[in-house]
Amino acid sequence: MRNKRLNIIFIILFLSLLFFLTSQYCFAQQDDIKLKLNDTILKTNVSPVVVNGRIYLPARDIIESLGGRITWFPALKLLNLNLGQKKVSLVIDVPEAEINGKKVPLQDAPTIMEDRVMIPLEVVQLLTEVESEWNKTTQEISITSHNPYITSIRSYSHTDKTRIVIDMSEKSSYEVLILSNPDRVVVDIKASLSQLNAGQQEVEVNDLLVSKVRSGQFTPDTVRVVSDLKGKYESQVFDLSEPNRIVVDIFTPQKPIDAVVQTITPQETATQTEEKRDEKKNIVVIDPGHGGSQPGAIGPGGLKEKDVVLDIALKLRKILQEKGITVYLTREKDTDVTLENRPRMAMQKEATVFVSIHTNAVLQKSSSTAIGIETYVLNSRYIGASAKDVADRENKASQFYHYEDNVLNQIIADLEESASIGFSLDLADIVQKKLVQQTGLSNRGVKQAPFLVLKGVNMAAVLIEVGFISNPNEERLLKTPEFREKVAQAISQGIEGYLRNMPKNI
Ligand SMILES: [Zn+2]
Structure with missing residues (x-):
């Protein structure tokens, strides 16, 4: 009985071995x-x-x-x-x-x-x-x-300029036609429209300059993208890579072509951009997180993030103003500000630096041990998201982490057009260094990697987490005017250091 069973086991083992060997053989x-x-x-x-x-x-x-x-x-x-x-x-x-x-x-x-x-x-x-x-x-x-194809069509409205961005799966050739009666800018792109649904093919802009953007498969291999203008305006069409996109800028006639457009011929523009910057004062937009009905994170002792960051922002404004820097705050009081309006202000004021100030928190009470300072570079959602994914995955697992995904993502998305990752990293590095030096809190580092460089735009944008309000010790510190002053001083030194060393050529 036992022998028979052993035999069967041997046969099974032999067959498995045979199968294993043959399958290996197939692979080879x-x-x-x-x-x-x-x-x-x-x-x-x-x-x-x-x-x-x-x-x-x-x-x-x-x-x-x-x-x-x-x-x-x-x-x-x-x-x-x-x-x-x-x-x-x-x-x-x-x-x-x-x-x-x-x-x-x-x-x-x-x-x-x-x-x-x-x-x-x-x-x-x-x-x-x-x-x-x-x-x-x-x-x-x-x-x-079936490449290339159009992956999305977006628009950005400014008071004197409308920007249409046509995102492409890869680089492709295109032709531009300027037509009147009615006024329109037509871009014929060698591409397919198959990846966009009907709703994504038309973009309702309805700002001062453009009514809408329509697209259609003009010939089997050509997509026609038509921007319907509200009058006779100037336009400029150029393409950028990483990620590949074709940009259509529509602007009022008197407006000189700005630095963004000039990036297509970098050598010619370097001096003009420099001059422009020299004559222009540096503008800093400070964004105290949350406010009004949004308290942000609340510490174990009841301290509210919105109050801490507003006070730091006001102190920071004072320091910077004393040094002759023009400063705007997204809020000056305990008021609600929508997420969209925060970066919008930075863009409208043509800020050189945008700083969003927050305090960090962890959700679990058991994780109140999380401490330290971190600075986020506001990266594009395109690639930056992968870095966040990893952070999320790792940190969810350890239940030791939290940051305001929605706040960050929204600001990132809205700043995508204007934030320059290269500059932002420079700013983040120096601000983080100063903060750690001056406060003595532990260094959690600069987060998010510089995968994507949006060329030609010179706003540096960072989000700073000035300590953990969920940690009783750091909450105690965040409560004191002295510590807040230290934080404000450190950020101002970081900003000044950045402005001093700001690269001249973009
Ligand atoms: Zn916050």
């Missing part, structure tokens, strides 16, 4: 599989793999070849892919993808083969419109992409 055979992207053979570090008819592609090779970005966090086994406006987060061996925050089940999980991250073909199809074909006889995988 696959070194010859070729990957073709839009009819060109793609040189990859590892070959694609076909397992039971399912195609796995080397993640970095395919995503970067499609014009996307990949960020790999080995410790978390987390993979973030960005292509156009789409962002997909994946975890190795988990058959699930998070697309722009939404979870979607996958048939196959991403995996690691020969030390390389491999993604199932379906992930690529989630990111972009592709057709694929697996030819067993020639051992070729062909992928045809």
Whole structure:
């Protein structure tokens, strides 16, 4: 009886071993599989793999070849892919993808083969419109992409300028036509409109200069984007990369072309920009977080964030004004200010520096040990989000973290047009250093990475968390006028240091 059972176990073991060996053998055979992207053979570090008819592609090779970005966090086994406006987060061996925050089940999980991250073909199809074909006889995988395509159309209204931004999946050629009766600016782009739904194809602007922006598939490979103007205005169309976009600026005739437009010819503009800055005074916009019906975080002793940050902001204004710097506050009293109006003010005042002041907090009582100062660079949501994802994931797990996602995200989104990441990082570094030096609180560092540089715009924007109101010791400090004065002095020194060393060429 026992022998028989042993025999069966041996047979099973033998069969498993055989299966294991043959499947290994299948893998080894696959070194010859070729990957073709839009009819060109793609040189990859590892070959694609076909397992039971399912195609796995080397993640970095395919995503970067499609014009996307990949960020790999080995410790978390987390993979973030960005292509156009789409962002997909994946975890190795988990058959699930998070697309722009939404979870979607996958048939196959991403995996690691020969030390390389491999993604199932379906992930690529989630990111972009592709057709694929697996030819067993020639051992070729062909992928045809429908790039380039328009990923979104946005507009920004100013008193004397309207900016239309056409986000592209990749760089593409375009032609501009200026038409009158009625006045319009037409941009014909070699691209597809297939990724936008009807609602996204038309943008209602209705500001002083532009009534709306319409788009349509003009020919099979050309999209026509029409900006309907409210009169005869000047326009300037140029393209930017990382991320790829075509910018249409409409402005009133008397207005000189501003620095943003001139970035397309950087050599010519450097001196003009410099002159412009020299004659212009530095303007600082200080944004005390929350206010009015929004108390922000509340400490264990009842101290409210909105009160602390307003007092620091008022002190900071005084210090900066005494040094001849023009300062505006988004609020001067305990009043409600919408999130949109905060960065809007910075843009309207053409600020050189935008500083949003907050106190940090953790939600759990048990986590009142979190301490220290951190400064956030207001990065674009496009790539910066991946850094936040990691922070969120890690910190949610340890339940040791909280920051005002919505506040930050909203400000980031609204500042996207104007914040310069390069300058913001410079400012963040120096402010963080001064704060840590002067307050003696622990250094939690500058958060968010400078993945995206919006060229040509020179506002440095940071969000500062001046200690944890949820920590009894730091709450006690935040209560005292002396500490608030120290914080204000440190921030002002940071701002002054930044303004002194502000790069002249952009
Ligand atoms: Zn806050």
